[in-house]
Amino acid sequence: MTEQTKKRALIIEQVPVLTDELQETLRLLSTEHGIDIYTTRQRLLGGGLAHFGSGPLEKVTAIAGQLEQCGVNTWIIRPSKPKFGPKRLRGLEVRDDRIVFSLHNEEVELYKQDRVVAILADITGAVVDKQLKRLMARNIYEGVIDNSKLDDSEMRRAIYMGQPVYDLYLIDEENRIKSILRALPAKFDPKGLGEKASMSSRGNMQALVELTENFCENFTLHTSYGLSQLPGCQLKRAADSSDWVNDNLNSVVRFGWLMTDLARQLQRHRKKAEAIDGPSVGTVTAATLLGRPELAASGVLDEMPGLGEVIDEIDAAVKEQPKKEEEGKVDQRLPQPPPGRDREFSWRAMLTFFVTAGICMTLVLITEGNRLPGLVMNYGVLTGLLPGLAAALFFFFGFNLFLLKRRIENTPTSKIRSMAMGMVEIHGRARRKFALVAPMTHTPCVYYRLRKYRREDRGSERGTWKLTSESDSGHVPFYIEDATGRVTVDPKKAKIRAGSKQEGFPGQGNILFGGGGSYDETEKWVEEVIHEGKLLYVLGDAARLKKERKSLRERKIEKMRELKLDRAAMQKYDTDGDGRIDADEWQAAGEDIEQQVLHERLAEEGVAARQEDAIVIGRSKHRSHPFVITEMKSEESLTRNYAIFSGLMLTGALIAGIFTLKLTLDYFGIL
Amino acid sequence: MTGWIVLGVFVFILVVLVLYVIAVYNGLVSLKNNIEKAWSNIDVLLKQRFDELPKLIKVCEGYMQHEQKTLEAVIKARSQVSSARGGKQEIQAQNALTETLKSLFMVVERYPDLKADKSFRQLGARISELEDQIADRRELYNDTVNIYNIRIEQFPDVIIARMFNFTGRTLWQIDPSHRQDVKVSFSHM
Structure with a gap:
């Protein structure tokens, strides 16, 4: 099997929303490579990483290229199987140049220049779920169309609130994992954290994450476990399995190994990108300003005193530009809903309330209060008053529904x-x-x-x-x-x-x-x-x-007032140049403003009509x-529903009516 | 006892029947008025189109010296609309005006200067918009007439319709010549 025909996995970073361009690419991929469009759509949407598919390197590279063109981050990897698992962290000691982690029977040293891939995960899944839904609700539904990711600090906070696991993958110079450490809350001695140690186990966990993150120069943290759709890394729920905690701890390990594969690939990508991109905009600009453009590619300029900072500033400004464009997109959000209005005062509701309250009070006074419900029920049923009332209500609502049905049918x-x-x-x-x-x-x-x-x-x-x-x-x-x-x-x-x-x-x-x-x-x-x-x-x-809008006259007066205050504008009407506006000049100004106001009004009306x-x-x-x-679904189904309800209510009215009749006749002894 | 219950049921059915007849009658009256309203709503747009036409002709006149025939046809159709009396005659006049307008816009294709004129473009867009709205409202009018015609022929509404002399209404129809196939020839182009 050659390198080209060996199977590779294509990992992608999911996007919160499919753009038109991406939809078109999916259609293209479906035609060219026979990929199922619906499955790929599902895999692309989300807030983590996903396994897009596997295949020969050539095919996978072509697909990755097309996705990259649409702004989707991709990695082509040969997934490595976990060869060993993490060792539980018991304690730590921070030294100037390294952190010494104490494990069960050994010590592991982490130096500043070491490469580390870290996984911070919540194994309950509830928090991750919540974050994902919030992301979807905010980014897709609330009208934001840019590919904004989960807020990192919010995500971390949510993980700490759940059941957090922190794994550190230490990678050697040959890109191999040399050791894995696992920190669990309250399972390690926080003394080594120094001043940052606290009584809170989750606080200590957070301090440990921050410590390692700030200490290592080559550090990558992944928090998307649970959000990602990667083989063998699915998160299990308490309802899925009795041993869900261990299952999830194991899948975090598989996730960690995959992330180290990604990290290796990412480094290759970066090197390649730098080689392709050549010198930065800042370097080229600096070289041009110095009159020595040939120095741009040499790398000498970055080392020159004072010039490195200038180059960095220019590069930062260039990077800032797309950010500003993205900020502009926020304006496309829908406006916030207006605040709820207080209930409007209704004379009808008030009258109904007082009449009902009055009748009830009278009955209470006449019948000594506590016996009222029993009496109402007894006499109401015996005389047929209550079933009669029910029949009338059924009839009223049933007939109204019938009228509404007819109205809907009669309206085109x-x-x-x-x-x-x-x-x-x-x-x-x-x-x-x-x-x-x-x-x-x-x-x-x-x-x-x-x-x-x-x-x-x-x-x-x-x-x-x-x-x-x-x-x-x-x-x-x-x-x-x-x-x-x-x-x-x-x-x-x-x-x-x-x-x-x-x-x-x-x-x-x-x-x-x-x-x-x-x-x-x-x-x-x-x-x-x-x-x-x-x-x-x-x-x-x-x-x-x-x-409500101002009349033409009001607008004209307002504009004239503004004109009086604007000396430069007034000068325009001083045709004889004597420094004063005489009656004729003032009239000309008035006519001009009148025309202007009229045009503005017509333009407004044109826009308003559309x-x-x-x-x-x-x-x-x-x-x-x-x-x-x-x-x-259709107007027919709506009117059919109304017809059914109307029929049921009218039948109910008929039955209640017969019952009323029987009770009334019985009560008055007519039979 | 049974006799009373039968009487009660009979009274109930009678009440329902009377209310049903009232509801059907009111429904038919409302439908009849809806037809008038739908017709008047078309008239509103036709009037707007009628008012826009002199402006359009004035703009066209300057450019289309050699198309007097087309312009005259539009003017004639417009005056026919204003003099038309009665539903059917008016429908025919409006249809004729729509057709002459179509020919006018076809002829305009030969005058690039006119097509580029800002006033013409604005008026043309306005008239096209009105034409679309008129077509929609004609459709609505036909829907209303159709619902009404079905109602007065359907049982049990037909009994009430005949009792109170509700008669059928005519749909807005186009000239039968427009149903013929369009012959496309590129030989003269």
């Missing part, structure tokens, strides 16, 4: 481009106008409703869930778009049916509540969400937004007009 679907004002029906995809994220699942959404329940632990209702609070994003507008355009929808007071419903407990591992580990089982959260991109049906009232924010679909002023927002 408008296109957003040519939508007329008034009652409209729109089909389209939901798009966020603000960076709204569902509070429980941290997924991007255009609408959410969160209900919090608490479990009763006393009395007759023990074990049942009681609704304690409810919140929604009804105050946050979103867009709906079809093939012809997009328009704003204000979901306030709409009848909303979300397609996704999830339950969770605060602190539960697989849901992002900010914590991890154990969770509170006495509280339950139920979240209904309309995710971004879902197909929506909207039936509502389209209206043009009226913006803006998706100029028209809003919302609740009509007429209360009888429906306002429905629902996730649906």
Whole structure:
């Protein structure tokens, strides 16, 4: 088997989002190399490293080249099998030129110039999961499109909060692993950390990581264990295996060996890159300024006193440029959702409350309070009053649903481009106008409703869930778009049916509540969400937004006032050059400003007419007009649902009516 | 007892029936009005197009000295729109105007100076946008008419429709000549 035909593994650094360019490359790879596009897409997306595939060197190199062109970092390696495992660290001693690590029966010395590959991992996986989801939520869903990685300090903090493992791979001059050390919290003597030693085992662990990182000149730390999709390095959960701790400790070792393979390859890459790139921009600039361009490639300039710093500064400035461009991308983020509005005062709600309270108080006073519920139930059922009330309610809601169904059927679907004002029906995809994220699942959404329940632990209702609070994003507008355009929808007071419903407990591992580990089982959260991109049906009232704006006269006066304060601008109208603005000149200025104001107004109107924010679909002023927002497969399925519910309610009304009739007749002895 | 229950059920069904008839009747009235509204909404855009045309012709006149025939056809079609009376006549006049406009834009291809004119480009874009919107609203109008026509022919709505003389409405149709295949010839080019 020649070097070219030997199998190599292609490792890639995953990206949080697939760009158009990357999608196109995947399609190309699928055609040229027969790679399954869906599998590769899955492997490319994420926050760690992934095994993209294996094959002969030539083929793998070609694929890696194409991926590198799209900005994906790749490594071609021949994965080495772990030949030995780590030895447990017991203590350490820091000397001037080295750190001496004490193991079971031996000592290992780490010198400043030694090459070290370190792995900091959390073996519970919960923290890593949380970080990954947070990354996805922030980077993909909140509208950021640059390939920003997990924040390193945040990642480390999360690992320390879990069950951390710290492995150090010491590599010799021949690129071989000479020894592996493993540090576990509270399993080594922190005295050697000196002033940094503390009572906290995790604090000591952190101090050890920082010490080795700062001490070694050639140090690489990997924190992506668990996030990476590498063969043999999968993280196991407590639910997967009874021996998950040992399984994960072993897979951390496999991960460590793979990372040393990567480190070796990375070094080769760097050398190659330097050779290809040639002298830096700073060196070339310095050589040109000195009038000796031939010195740029010699490397002599870097050694010259004072010139090295200048070259470094120029190189740093060049490196800074792309950073600034990336910072610019942040502006593409969606704006933050507007703050929630307080509940509006409603005379109707207030009247209902007082009438109900009044009736209840009267009944309590008449019937001596404590006997009221029993009496209401007895007489209500015996006389047929309560079943009658139920029949009326069933009938009311059933018939209303029937009317709504007819209304939906009778309303044709408008296109957003040519939508007329008034009652409209729109089909389209939901798009966020603000960076709204569902509070429980941290997924991007255009609408959410969160209900919090608490479990009763006393009395007759023990074990049942009681609704304690409810919140929604009804105050946050979103867009709906079809093939012809997009328009704003204000979901306030709409009848909303979300397609996704999830339950969770605060602190539960697989849901992002900010914590991890154990969770509170006495509280339950139920979240209904309309995710971004879902197909929506909207039936509502389209209206043009009226913006308060100054009249032409007001604008003109304002501009004239500004002109008076601007001496340079005033001079323009001083046609006779006498240093004063006479009546004729002042009139000319006024006419000019009038024209300017008129043009500005026309330009604003032109822009406003094209803006998706100029028209809003919302609740009509007429209360009888429906306002429905629902996730649906088709209009037919929606109306079918309404027909079923309406039919069931009307049948319920009929049954309750018959029952009422029988009870009433019995009670009054008519039969 | 059974007699009372039967009576009760009968009353319930009667109430449901009466409410159903009311709902269907109201639905048909609302559909009929929706058709009028959809038609008026097209009119709004047609009026806008009508108002933009003199500006467009004025811009074109300066460049298209040799295309008086085309321009006159547009002007004539426009005046026919204003003098048209009744739904069918108006539809025909509007269709004719749309066709003459299409010919105008085809002829414009021969005048690069006119195509480059800023005012012409703005007016052309505005009229094209209006044409797209008119097409959408015609579609909506036809959808509304279609729903209405189906409703008044469907059972049980047909009974109420006949009782209250709801009659069918005509869809917006194009000239039958436009359904013919387009002959493409490159010989004269």
